[in-house]
Amino acid sequence: MSTSMGSPRAPLPERVDIAIIGGGIMGLGLAHNLAALGQRSVAVIERSYLVSGASGRNGGGLRMQWGDAGNVALMMESIEICRGLAQELGINLWFRQGGYLFVARSEASEARLHRNAELHREVGAPTRLLSPTEAQAIVPHLDPGPIRAATYNPEDGVVFPWPFVWGYAARAIDRGVVVRTHTEIVDLLPEARGFTLVCASGERVSAERVVNATGAWSNQINRRLGIDFPNRPHRHEILSSEPLRPFLDPLVVDLDSGLYFSQSTRGELVTGISLPDVDGYDDDSLALHSSLRFLAVLAARLTALMPITRSLKVLRQWTGPYDVSPDGDAIVGPTPGHPDLIQLCGFTGHGFMMAPAATRLVARWLVRGEAHPMLQRWDPARFKGAPTSRREDMIIG
Ligand SMILES: Cc1cc2nc3c(=O)[nH]c(=O)nc-3n(C[C@H](O)[C@H](O)[C@H](O)COP(=O)(O)OP(=O)(O)OC[C@H]3O[C@@H](n4cnc5c(N)ncnc54)[C@H](O)[C@@H]3O)c2cc1C
Incomplete structure (x- = not known):
């Protein structure tokens, strides 16, 4: 198997700065953007092959046509990134x-x-x-x-999702990110700083920060820590x-x-x-x-x-699977009570198109502490208060 698409045999380091669970568009887009900013102590751990989740099963549509100004602006940014992405990743994304x-x-x-x-x-x-x-x-x-x-x-427009995912993986691997496939995370053990991730294979990885990018499966990870966000598959x-x-x-x-x-x-x-x-x-x-x-x-x-x-x-x-968030907004940012666990999920039926802009702004926040209005809006802590009403009415599906 080509190692540019991750490998079940990629050696897992004992310690990394950032461990990303889930090798879909979110996990790999984030890995690519982190590596581009110089953060290379990163491991992406995927239970199956790279396009096995929603990222390999979607319609590949990208649109600015949303009902909320924040989403329109974010998607203008995403489409702008897509214009230069084939060149940046060195792969044909079939972007039309x-x-x-x-x-x-x-x-x-x-x-x-x-x-x-x-x-x-x-x-x-x-x-x-x-x-x-x-x-x-x-x-x-x-x-x-x-x-x-x-x-x-x-x-x-539209893209062909598979090369998009593979392109992010290959570019991240070129820059030193470990992409380990066919390795399920079965537990997270909180440490004084960060977590130890336990793999089904028995291997363990310590990470200062862990990103939950498992999409529709994110609650399975969260429940290990007794956390239940309201997104549902x-x-x-x-x-x-x-x-x-x-x-x-x-x-x-x-x-x-x-x-x-x-x-x-x-x-x-x-x-x-x-x-x-x-x-x-x-x-x-x-x-x-x-x-x-x-x-x-x-x-x-x-x-x-x-x-x-x-x-x-x-x-x-x-x-x-769609990873449906009740207010239509993604769930992105530090987990209340576990600030070293970063959520990157809840993207409902539009995670593919938002990934280029969303993973770039999350990487900038993780590496440089840069704020962004969407990060405030996607904050997982919003579910602690009164239920927020749905503001986006252009969700298809
Ligand atoms: C039919 C359909 C059509 C869609 N059409 C569009 C569209 O046109 N445009 C658009 O923008 N979006 C679309 N979407 C939504 C889009 O596909 C998702 O929002 C996006 O792919 C989510 O990416 P992700 O990386 O969060 O999740 P995923 O791609 O699902 O990745 C999560 C990964 O985590 C892995 N994982 C789970 N548990 C573990 C574990 N314990 N350990 C290790 N790994 C684990 C899974 O195997 C999976 O590969 C569509 C979705 C569907 C289903």
């Missing part, structure tokens, strides 16, 4: 800025798009409000009948079709059903939909099986909005 087209079929969704277009103009994002016929000019196969309004941002399904001739530039989202679809650079239609009444997980197994119900719900909505997809053949269907 074909835009995002949001369509609204209800009055409530139309009002949301109007509000967003105004907000985006204030923040400086190039989102445009469109009529149904203007939307159809961008995606000619859309049925404009039920559409009331649309918004389009040409700078939004949630099943999400997605599929890809046979390859088609390129015909679709933007990633399209139907705001009313949560249907989304884009065309990958290999020609496949990649599409998913929210199943709002789907059960969350009531155990720790996070079973990632696919369902026929998803296929039926998705097919009905997709063919209604894009009749041309009626004879489309599905090649692959899979499932991944």
Whole structure:
């Protein structure tokens, strides 16, 4: 196995400054940014292979189109980073800025798009409000009948998630970070300063600071210390079709059903939909099986909005976990009662797109103590007070 993607045999140091549990986009993006700032006493410990979690199972969409100014600004930064990232990481990320087209079929969704277009103009994002016929000019196969309004941002786009994760890993390893795969952390023992991590293999690593970047599994780690944050794992399904001739530039989202679809650079239609009444997980197994119900719900909505997809053949269907935070904001920062345990989780359905900016600002805070308004907002201590209401209404899924 190439060591640039981590290795089950990478020697684990007895001591590191920072140990990161979880080798998804968050853990590896942070490792890359820490190493770039000169912090190289870092180990990333991943239970399985590097794209085994949500980071290898997502739709790869990146967008500025959010309903909250903080998220719009963060995503403008993330997309700006993505423009130079292939060069920085030395790997093709298949980053394609074909835009995002949001369509609204209800009055409530139309009002949301109007509000967003105004907000985006204030923040400086190039989102445009469109009529149904203007939307159809961008995606000619859309049925404009039920559409009331649309918004389009040409700078939004998609990436191929796997090379993104591998690129972060390879660059971090080049700079001296240890990336150990197929090694599960089964316990954290608090020390006077930091923790000793206990691996299922029996190995132990001491770290002054530990980052919990295990996404939908983060509560399993936290519960070892008697901590229970309110983020919960949630099943999400997605599929890809046979390859088609390129015909679709933007990633399209139907705001009313949560249907989304884009065309990958290999020609496949990649599409998913929210199943709002789907059960969350009531155990720790996070079973990632696919369902026929998803296929039926998705097919009905997709063919209604894009009749041309009626004879489309599905090649692959899979499932991944969202790490759902109750107020829609991530959970990032020191853990109350355990300040050397840093949470980097709760990114719900948008962790991939936020990782470039989020992991850079977390690295700057860890290495230089730099503050950032999003860090204040993501503070895990917020759950100690009265429940915060959800301020972001553009979460798909
Ligand atoms: C179907 C689907 C579509 C999505 N679409 C998008 C999208 O278009 N755009 C977007 O931005 N986001 C999307 N997301 C969300 C995005 O994938 C996640 O927010 C992001 O990947 C989270 O990254 P992570 O590193 O926090 O978690 P993960 O990638 O899940 O990584 C956590 C890692 O921790 C490891 N781990 C767990 N427990 C342990 C342990 N005890 N010891 C060691 N390692 C452990 C796991 O094996 C896993 O590899 C989607 C998600 C799904 C499921």
